[in-house]
Amino acid sequence: MHDMTLTELARALEAGEFTSRQLTESLLERIKRLDGELNSFISVTAEQALAAADAADAARARGEAGPLTGLPLALKDIFCTEGVRTSCGSKMLDNFIAPYDANVVEKLKTAGTVSLGKTNMDEFAMGSSNENSYYGPVKNPWDLSAVPGGSSGGSAAAVAAGLVPAALGTDTGGSIRQPAAFCGITGLKPTYGRVSRYGMVAYASSLDQAGPMARTAEDCALLLSAIAGHDLRDSTSVARGVPDYCAELGASLSGLKIGLPKEYFGDGLDPAVESAIREAVKVYESLGATVQEVSLPHTHHAIPAYYVIAPAEASSNLSRYDGVRFGHRCDAPHDLEDLYKRSRAEGFGDEVKRRILIGTHTLSEGFFDAYYKKAQQVRRLIRQDFMDAFEEVDVLMGPSTPTPAFDLGANKDPVSMYLQDIYTIAINLAGIPGISVPAGAVDGRPVGLQILGPHFAESQLLNVAHQFQQVTDWHQQRPAFGKENA
Amino acid sequence: MMQWETVIGLEVHVQLATRSKIFSGASTAFGAEPNSQACAVDLGLPGVLPVLNESAVAMAVQFGLGIDAEIPEVSIFDRKNYFYPDLPKGYQTSQMYHPIVGPGEVEITLDDGDTKRIRVHHAHLEEDAGKSLHEDFHGMTGVDLNRAGTPLLEIVSEPDMRSAKEAAAYLKAIHSIVTYLGISDGNMAEGSMRCDVNVSVRPKGQEAFGTRAEIKNVNSFRFVERAIAFEVERQIELLEDGGKVVQETRLYDPDADETRSMRTKEEANDYRYFPCPDLLPVVLDDAYVDHLRSSLPELPAEKRARFQSELGLSAYDAGVLSATRAMADFFEGVKDVCGDAKLAANWVQGEFAGRLNKEGLEIASSPVSATQLGELVARVKDETINGKAAKQVFAALWDGEGDSADAIIEARGLKQVTDSGAIEAMIDQVIADSPVQVAQYRDAEPDKRGKMIGYFVGQVMKASRGTANPQQVNGLLKEKLDALC
Numbered sequence: 001m002h003d004m005t006l007t008e009l010a011r012a013l014e015a016g017e018f019t020s021r022q023l024t025e026s027l028l029e030r031i032k033r034l035d036g037e038l039n040s041f042i043s044v045t046a047e048q049a050l051a052a053a054d055a056a057d058a059a060r061a062r063g064e065a066g067p068l069t070g071l072p073l074a075l076k077d078i079f080c081t082e083g084v085r086t087s088c089g090s091k092m093l094d095n096f097i098a099p100y101d102a103n104v105v106e107k108l109k110t111a112g113t114v115s116l117g118k119t120n121m122d123e124f125a126m127g128s129s130n131e132n133s134y135y136g137p138v139k140n141p142w143d144l145s146a147v148p149g150g151s152s153g154g155s156a157a158a159v160a161a162g163l164v165p166a167a168l169g170t171d172t173g174g175s176i177r178q179p180a181a182f183c184g185i186t187g188l189k190p191t192y193g194r195v196s197r198y199g200m201v202a203y204a205s206s207l208d209q210a211g212p213m214a215r216t217a218e219d220c221a222l223l224l225s226a227i228a229g230h231d232l233r234d235s236t237s238v239a240r241g242v243p244d245y246c247a248e249l250g251a252s253l254s255g256l257k258i259g260l261p262k263e264y265f266g267d268g269l270d271p272a273v274e275s276a277i278r279e280a281v282k283v284y285e286s287l288g289a290t291v292q293e294v295s296l297p298h299t300h301h302a303i304p305a306y307y308v309i310a311p312a313e314a315s316s317n318l319s320r321y322d323g324v325r326f327g328h329r330c331d332a333p334h335d336l337e338d339l340y341k342r343s344r345a346e347g348f349g350d351e352v353k354r355r356i357l358i359g360t361h362t363l364s365e366g367f368f369d370a371y372y373k374k375a376q377q378v379r380r381l382i383r384q385d386f387m388d389a390f391e392e393v394d395v396l397m398g399p400s401t402p403t404p405a406f407d408l409g410a411n412k413d414p415v416s417m418y419l420q421d422i423y424t425i426a427i428n429l430a431g432i433p434g435i436s437v438p439a440g441a442v443d444g445r446p447v448g449l450q451i452l453g454p455h456f457a458e459s460q461l462l463n464v465a466h467q468f469q470q471v472t473d474w475h476q477q478r479p480a481f482g483k484e485n486a
Numbered sequence: 487m488m489q490w491e492t493v494i495g496l497e498v499h500v501q502l503a504t505r506s507k508i509f510s511g512a513s514t515a516f517g518a519e520p521n522s523q524a525c526a527v528d529l530g531l532p533g534v535l536p537v538l539n540e541s542a543v544a545m546a547v548q549f550g551l552g553i554d555a556e557i558p559e560v561s562i563f564d565r566k567n568y569f570y571p572d573l574p575k576g577y578q579t580s581q582m583y584h585p586i587v588g589p590g591e592v593e594i595t596l597d598d599g600d601t602k603r604i605r606v607h608h609a610h611l612e613e614d615a616g617k618s619l620h621e622d623f624h625g626m627t628g629v630d631l632n633r634a635g636t637p638l639l640e641i642v643s644e645p646d647m648r649s650a651k652e653a654a655a656y657l658k659a660i661h662s663i664v665t666y667l668g669i670s671d672g673n674m675a676e677g678s679m680r681c682d683v684n685v686s687v688r689p690k691g692q693e694a695f696g697t698r699a700e701i702k703n704v705n706s707f708r709f710v711e712r713a714i715a716f717e718v719e720r721q722i723e724l725l726e727d728g729g730k731v732v733q734e735t736r737l738y739d740p741d742a743d744e745t746r747s748m749r750t751k752e753e754a755n756d757y758r759y760f761p762c763p764d765l766l767p768v769v770l771d772d773a774y775v776d777h778l779r780s781s782l783p784e785l786p787a788e789k790r791a792r793f794q795s796e797l798g799l800s801a802y803d804a805g806v807l808s809a810t811r812a813m814a815d816f817f818e819g820v821k822d823v824c825g826d827a828k829l830a831a832n833w834v835q836g837e838f839a840g841r842l843n844k845e846g847l848e849i850a851s852s853p854v855s856a857t858q859l860g861e862l863v864a865r866v867k868d869e870t871i872n873g874k875a876a877k878q879v880f881a882a883l884w885d886g887e888g889d890s891a892d893a894i895i896e897a898r899g900l901k902q903v904t905d906s907g908a909i910e911a912m913i914d915q916v917i918a919d920s921p922v923q924v925a926q927y928r929d930a931e932p933d934k935r936g937k938m939i940g941y942f943v944g945q946v947m948k949a950s951r952g953t954a955n956p957q958q959v960n961g962l963l964k965e966k967l968d969a970l971c
Contacts, residue, residue: 206763233535236766316577319567325574365756365758
């Protein structure tokens with residue numbers, strides 16, 4: 001069962017091949033057996049999962065099952081879940097039991113899904129390797145000496161290892177697509193505003209977006225249909241109808257215009273990754289698509305702009321963790337200043353502190369114009385690059401990451417770590433959707449193809465990815481880790 | 487001796503009378519149990535997001551229209567970042583660069599009846615913080631977040647005021663505009679209106695401003711005047727002794743009647759303002775603004791002018807009666823029922839205001855309604871009762887001894903006696919009962935008799951239990967007494 005996709009599981013549940021309880025028990029057993037080594041979960045909520053599975057089976061027995069009823073999944077530990085610890089990968093929130101459900105959690109519960117638990121992540125979603133978690137690094141199931149990517153590394157590893165068929169992640173600069181690429185799964189970052197951020201612990205509010213991580217584009221479509229939509233509690237969510245993304249899978253790609261941004265095939269790209277991506281593009285040509293080179297001239301400004309804007313927002317978003325109302329509080333503070341300083345010094349890890357400091361600096365009087373304002377201007381240019389490109393082509397394609405998953409501990413220098421996100425970060429600045437699909441492997445480590453579309457083009461992206469998965473089998477490959485007969 | 491000029495600018499924080507908070511659905515009612523009106527958003531829990539309250543926007547725009555201000559099409563919320571225990575998110579959501587109300591003007595009336603226009607630089611929306619409670623916690627501090635997220639309109643004036651009196655008059659004018667518009671209860675004791683006062687002095691004739699001090703959180707008209715008076719004197723003394731005024735934030739202590747330094751410019755926070763990414767820019771189209779404009783009530787300045795031109799009231803009376811919406815509404819209520827603006831003005835400012843004052847009550851809690859008072863004044867106007875009896879009726883109405891003036895007049899038999907036969911009978915009785923006084927009257931020089939008649943009038947009025955028409959009593963008495971001489 002653990003190898004099946006959501007879509008296959010839904011069919012099997014409907015056919016009565018097994019119950020949601022059996023499925024849930026089986027996966028919980030797998031998590032228990034395998035996750036000690038992988039460390040992809042921060043909290044496993046077995047009791048709640050079994051109760052939800054029973055409720056789903058009962059609903060099915062009453063003939064009230066929907067398309068997601070009884071399907072197991074996992075939630076990145078950034079989504080607030082009522083009555084369950086929501087740590088965000090931080091010591092700061094190690095003791096935080098959320099008193100409410102995030103909008104997406106509410107929607108998934110209503111749809112009858114069964115959450116098995118909360119997955120590991122880089123602290124406050126800051127990181128590209130999942131090495132910044134208070135709960136320890138996550139390992140990549142394809143190679144336990146490699147990182148799974150980040151910050152949604154736990155979600156990606158859990159799906160890749162067959163612990164859950166799908167999981168929710170969040171993506172601020174590549175945090176869904178990069179771990180999806182590293183772990184050989186499919187991950188979609190929707191258009192900014194497509195999915196409500198209510199109840200998602202904020203890192204960089206103007207960039208954060210939740211999205212599905214699963215084995216196939218079809219499964220991502222199924223999940224996106226459930227979580228997308230306007231939410232009155234999130235002013236930045238967009239009031240726009242939600243299509244049935246599954247129903248739109250199947251359109252022919254004949255005549256599809258694909259653009260290859262030349263900036264995504266330059267220095268720093270691993271040649272083996274490049275050839276995998278070029279092979280994938282050939283597959284599209286064989287499906288009737290045409291390919292042309294395009295340019296996104298401001299690409300090289302994306303990382304600097306991101307590392308001004310995201311830390312600026314983060315420095316403000318993370319001010320609420322002050323030891324006063326919830327979260328970590330230092331022992332016996334002798335005054336208010338001491339309470340603030342020690343609670344925050346003890347509660348936050350190095351990378352979080354680094355970004356708070358950067359953000360505090362760039363917003364300071366005398367620096368604001370040179371950094372924040374300039375970065376926002378750059379952001380507009382980056383967005384315009386994409387708008388211009390989409391005048392010429394339907395979708396853009398390139399590598400999700402410059403290299404396959406790197407080794408744990410390999411990127412000790414923060415800046416070299418930041419450069420990992422070179423192909424993903426501009427997409428968040430522009431607010432457009434992007435999907436990463438498995439498209440090859442280098443030395444046993446997966447390679448991800450990134451496909452980008454204009455705002456709200458999720459249907460098209462999912463179909464373009466789906467068509468690829470109809471004629472390739474990269475998404476069906478499974479790591480040796482956790483194989484039942486291994 | 488150098489002549490000094492005072493320069494004052496005010497930042498007035500007005501709590502808007504919305505039912506729920508500016509960015510959450512929690513109630514804004516005053517006086518609830520600590521932290522009983524703070525929801526997840528007000529507590530700044532991880533993951534929560536603000537949603538702008540449309541009625542706070544409407545109220546801010548109404549204020550802008552009330553002072554003839556520009557209403558920019560786009561306004562933007564910014565975050566003002568600083569740490570404080572009663573500031574749950576570690577930032578206050580405010581409007582730093584693109585406020586909802588642009589430049590406008592407020593007319594103030596000075597004691598001598600002159601008016602002056604004070605320019606308003608802008609007004610912006612922001613959220614209030616919670617309250618830190620230092621008592622009852624044994625050396626610790628309690629935090630009550632009921633007030634956190636209450637909508638505030640901060641109205642920032644230009645430095646156009648030149649005296650403490652002008653500053654107080656400006657504050658009163660703002661109070662009057664916001665209460666007229668019904669966008670705030672204006673209750674200063676509950677903190678619905680507070681202000682920060684910027685004060686500097688400069689040698690008369692000098693154009694450049696002196697260094698200013700900001701006095702924080704002054705919460706009454708009287709304290710504004712006193713804080714400024716103290717601060718001006720302090721600054722002048724400092725300068726005349728060869729010192730310098732430091733730019734700083736000061737606190738006014740009403741008990742000691744002085745201002746004290748809180749922090750200097752060097753110690754000031756760097757608030758690291760930036761646009762709040764959780765809120766969209768507020769875009770107001772013409773139709774929206776026009777709709778609010780068309781539903782604006784008559785404002786104090788217009789009302790004052792109309793009271794003079796249409797009702798023939800004096801400038802003074804018109805000013806007093808239009809000072810607050812409650813006062814104006816009450817007065818107009820009395821006037822509409824009795825049909826005599828001048829009589830209504832006299833009664834509202836005299837007997838009615840006096841009694842309210844004595845009891846320390848607001849108009850809203852007056853036991854006598856405008857209709858009741860109007861009916862009473864109508865009986866004075868049609869001479870059913872005389873002035874003296876009217877005061878008795880008023881007191882009885884106040885004490886709840888009857889539902890209407892007519893009922894009390896009837897019950898107490900206060901109807902004015904104008905039947906001259908009845909009055910003559912009472913006069914005859916009084917004359918018969920007062921031989922000594924009659925003899926004195928007769929023996930007095932004729933020009934002294936006028937004063938002496940007062941005694942007889944008093945006796946007759948007493949005999950009539952105040953109901954006799956005093957003019958008639960006077961006339962008839964004079965006739966009868968003179969006939970005896």
